[in-house]
Amino acid sequence: NAYSTAAYRLYDEKADFDKKAQGIAVGLTVGSWTELPEAAKQQMQRHLGQVVNVDVHEPVNGAPGERYADITVAYPDVNFSRDLPALLVTTFGKLSMDGRIKLIDLQPSSDFLGAFPGPKFGIKGVRDLLGVYDRPLVMSIFKSVIGHELQGLREQFLQQALGGVDLIKDDEILFENPLTPLEQRVKVCMDAAREAEQTTGQKLIYFTNLTGSTFKLKENAKRAIDAGANGLLFNVIAYGFDALAELAADPGINVPIAAHPAMAGALYPSQHYGIAAPLLLGKLIRIAGADLSLFPSPYGSVVMPKEENLGVMEALLTDALPQKPVFPVPSAGIHPGLVPLIMSDFGPEVVVNAGGGVHGHPGGAAAGGRAFRQAVDAVRHGKTLESYSENHPELRIAIERWGVRTS
Numbered sequence: 001n002a003y004s005t006a007a008y009r010l011y012d013e014k015a016d017f018d019k020k021a022q023g024i025a026v027g028l029t030v031g032s033w034t035e036l037p038e039a040a041k042q043q044m045q046r047h048l049g050q051v052v053n054v055d056v057h058e059p060v061n062g063a064p065g066e067r068y069a070d071i072t073v074a075y076p077d078v079n080f081s082r083d084l085p086a087l088l089v090t091t092f093g094k095l096s097m098d099g100r101i102k103l104i105d106l107q108p109s110s111d112f113l114g115a116f117p118g119p120k121f122g123i124k125g126v127r128d129l130l131g132v133y134d135r136p137l138v139m140s141i142f143k144s145v146i147g148h149e150l151q152g153l154r155e156q157f158l159q160q161a162l163g164g165v166d167l168i169k170d171d172e173i174l175f176e177n178p179l180t181p182l183e184q185r186v187k188v189c190m191d192a193a194r195e196a197e198q199t200t201g202q203k204l205i206y207f208t209n210l211t212g213s214t215f216k217l218k219e220n221a222k223r224a225i226d227a228g229a230n231g232l233l234f235n236v237i238a239y240g241f242d243a244l245a246e247l248a249a250d251p252g253i254n255v256p257i258a259a260h261p262a263m264a265g266a267l268y269p270s271q272h273y274g275i276a277a278p279l280l281l282g283k284l285i286r287i288a289g290a291d292l293s294l295f296p297s298p299y300g301s302v303v304m305p306k307e308e309n310l311g312v313m314e315a316l317l318t319d320a321l322p323q324k325p326v327f328p329v330p331s332a333g334i335h336p337g338l339v340p341l342i343m344s345d346f347g348p349e350v351v352v353n354a355g356g357g358v359h360g361h362p363g364g365a366a367a368g369g370r371a372f373r374q375a376v377d378a379v380r381h382g383k384t385l386e387s388y389s390e391n392h393p394e395l396r397i398a399i400e401r402w403g404v405r406t407s
């Protein structure tokens with residue numbers, strides 16, 4: 001019988017953690033065990049959860065700090081269907097509401113993982129679409145995207161594209177609206193991408209925000225693609241991992257998907273509750289099938305601790321999962337002066353992503369994009385931003401505006 005395991009961290013001042021663990025293993029599977037008649041036990045054995053490990057941490061000599069236990073429980077795959085809602089509810093449904101407990105990791109069985117094709121493109125596939133292999137990718141974000149007429153949006157797109165970015169994404173708050181409806185927005189932006197390519201010589205992917213009611217997502221995705229969309233942005237936490245998995249598995253949706261973490265802050269930050277970021281924004285996103293995963297960087301405006309950032313990156317890149325590796329996109333408050341830090345922390349398989357850091361450049365969005373590309377080139381050539389900026393004015397102006405951060 002195949003098993004999928006869940007790792008939890010439970011906080012309690014006096015609980016018997018072995019008993020708690022056994023209670024979880026039985027309670028989230030067969031319900032009760034010791035009082036069952038032997039015949040029933042024979043039949044139910046294959047459905048019984050198993051405690052794999054209980055590692056108790058007592059505060060030392062009464063020092064401040066909390067008493068907790070790391071508990072791993074194995075759940076028989078026979079108890080649930082091959083979909084992410086089933087795995088999540090089985091391992092952390094009612095339990096998520098039962099005191100101070102955080103879901104740290106899930107290790108689905110290979111049988112369960114085999115049900116998920118994962119990202120259609122992944123890092124290599126996205127690079128193949130762009131023909132860019134030797135550096136991090138640069139993505140810009142529309143800023144002030146609400147309330148704009150199509151032509152205004154087209155101009156904002158063009159200026160971003162002229163700056164030499166590889167990817168442009170809608171802001172996650174852009175939903176269907178009368179000013180820039182999906183198909184028209186896609187058409188004008190892809191037209192602007194072709195116009196910019198005449199100047200930059202670069203291919204470009206536009207991640208338009210896929211929205212609408214859940215049961216219309218596939219139809220809307222195909223409408224966008226028929227209109228020329230070559231990428232989709234998706235608010236996975238609001239819609240759910242299963243919606244992402246369905247989109248990624250649909251052969252008719254043959255463009256990369258960028259998963260946005262909007263609302264993830266309701267789940268990952270607490271020490272005592274929720275779902276750990278490496279699982280929420282790393283492993284689950286990859287299994288479900290996004291090609292890029294956005295998450296708050298350790299040094300921007302909306303911050304997630306570096307340890308969690310690196311955990312997300314590890315989950316997105318590790319060979320331990322059968323699904324293709326996914327681009328990490330540390331985001332929020334990113335400016336060119338952070339590029340050395342990003343490349344040092346994340347390596348070359350990363351997307352440098354910015355909205356304000358592009359549009360806020362004193363020279364405008366095109367200059368902002370150029371400043372980011374120059375910052376990436378500086379690092380690639382082993383130069384400091386300061387020295388490289390001596391003959392790269394857009395970068396010089398950017399570091400005068402935002403500075404350079406080295407740690």
Ligand SMILES: CCCC(=O)/C(O)=C/OP(=O)(O)O
Binds near residue numbers: 295356357
């Ligand atoms: C973590 C998501 C980042 C995001 O959606 C966004 O719009 C960032 O904008 P800037 O902080 O770069 O202006």
Ligand SMILES: [Mg+2]
Binds near residue numbers: 141171172173
């Ligand atoms: Mg945004």
